Amino acid sequence: MKEIAEAVSTRLSSSLPAVWNVPETLSQAMDYSLMAGGKRLRPLLVVAAAEALGGSRDAAMPVACAVEMVHTYSLIHDDLPALDNDDFRRGKPTNHKVFGEAMAILAGDGLLTHAFYSVVQASRQQGVSAESALAIVEELSRFAGPGGMVGGQVADMQGEQGVTDLDQLRYIHEHKTGDLIVFSVRAGGHIASGNAEQLEALERYGRALGHAFQIQDDILDLIGDESKLGKKTQSDVIQQKVTYPYFIGIEASRAEVERLTSEAKQALQNGAIPNPQRLLEIADLLLRRDH
Ligand SMILES: CC(C)=CCC/C(C)=C/CC/C(C)=C/COP(=O)(O)OP(=O)(O)O
Numbered sequence: 004m005k006e007i008a009e010a011v012s013t014r015l016s017s018s019l020p021a022v023w024n025v026p027e028t029l030s031q032a033m034d035y036s037l038m039a040g041g042k043r044l045r046p047l048l049v050v051a052a053a054e055a056l057g058g059s060r061d062a063a064m065p066v067a068c069a070v071e072m073v074h075t076y077s078l079i080h081d082d083l084p085a086l087d088n089d090d091f092r093r094g095k096p097t098n099h100k101v102f103g104e105a106m107a108i109l110a111g112d113g114l115l116t117h118a119f120y121s122v123v124q125a126s127r128q129q130g131v132s133a134e135s136a137l138a139i140v141e142e143l144s145r146f147a148g149p150g151g152m153v154g155g156q157v158a159d160m161q162g163e164q165g166v167t168d169l170d171q172l173r174y175i176h177e178h179k180t181g182d183l184i185v186f187s188v189r190a191g192g193h194i195a196s197g198n199a200e201q202l203e204a205l206e207r208y209g210r211a212l213g214h215a216f217q218i219q220d221d222i223l224d225l226i227g228d229e230s231k232l233g234k235k236t237q238s239d240v241i242q243q244k245v246t247y248p249y250f251i252g253i254e255a256s257r258a259e260v261e262r263l264t265s266e267a268k269q270a271l272q273n274g275a276i277p278n279p280q281r282l283l284e285i286a287d288l289l290l291r292r293d294h
């Protein structure tokens with residue numbers, strides 16, 4: 004897993020073609036957050052899902068980088084004063100604290116658009132079929148866009164201002180966090196030309212994993228270690244956010260993370276996925292994560 008994360012970092016750090024003459028500050032701002040020490044979970048899921056179906060790591064790499072670009076843009080914008088107004092992320096000052104708000108907005112815009120360029124490179128450089136690339140572009144727009152992550156972020160923001168019930172909270176989790184995780188595993192499936200049954204199994208895995216992941220994120224915001232997390236805890240309490248622990252308490256939230264983790268693993272065990280081992284390990288790893 005470390006090896007994959009390193010390969011992703013290497014490719015990400017050289018992903019803007021030199022001939023484009025990108026303004027120096029813009030590429031620095033994009034690089035700053037791309038290289039700030041993320042866990043590379045989503046790229047790992049793209050690669051692991053592709054390999055679980057016998058696809059190649061090289062073919063998965065441009066799409067793995069694309070999802071990390073979208074994820075990174077979302078964190079830069081999430082931290083802006085107009086949204087969560089956070090000063091630290093991954094132990095470092097947030098993008099707007101270093102480059103200013105205007106440049107942070109534009110660095111996010113640059114990452115989002117460049118992600119689609121990177122998906123196309125899977126086809127141009129790695130021989131992923133044009134049809135698979137088209138499916139991946141379609142799903143990236145859907146899962147990251149208004150019907151996906153952006154919609155979830157809007158619901159999250161509106162939830163801060165009004166009443167949220169458990170159903171609405173599930174909607175927020177499903178979209179703001181779950182959809183990019185579902186995208187990641189489905190994209191890996193497309194790279195390996197998976198069939199409908201395989202894509203469905205990967206989606207069910209990703210759905211349960213994404214939900215578990217956000218509940219764990221909310222637990223860590225309450226009781227995690229700031230030095231491990233690299234950001235201030237208690238931000239949900241301060242912003243009066245309604246979270247799983249708020250509704251059902253920490254112990255029940257933990258139990259829910261465990262239940263969802265086994266649900267995720269179960270989804271891979273009906274024989275549709277030939278090599279599910281790494282995906283199963285990732286699920287267990289996330290269950291135990293402390294940052
Ligand atoms: C449109 C918009 C602004 C959307 C923002 C959506 C948003 C902030 C969702 C939160 C997702 C989440 C739990 C991130 C932490 O990921 P992680 O623990 O994998 O982070 P890492 O990359 O630092 O490891």
Ligand SMILES: O=P(O)(O)OP(=O)(O)O
Nearest residue numbers: 078081087159179220224
């Ligand atoms: O800042 P994060 O990554 O913990 O996400 P959220 O804003 O969804 O709490």
Ligand SMILES: [Mg+2]
Nearest residue numbers: 081086087159
């Ligand atoms: Mg937020």
Ligand SMILES: [Mg+2]
Nearest residue numbers: 081082087089
């Ligand atoms: Mg935030």
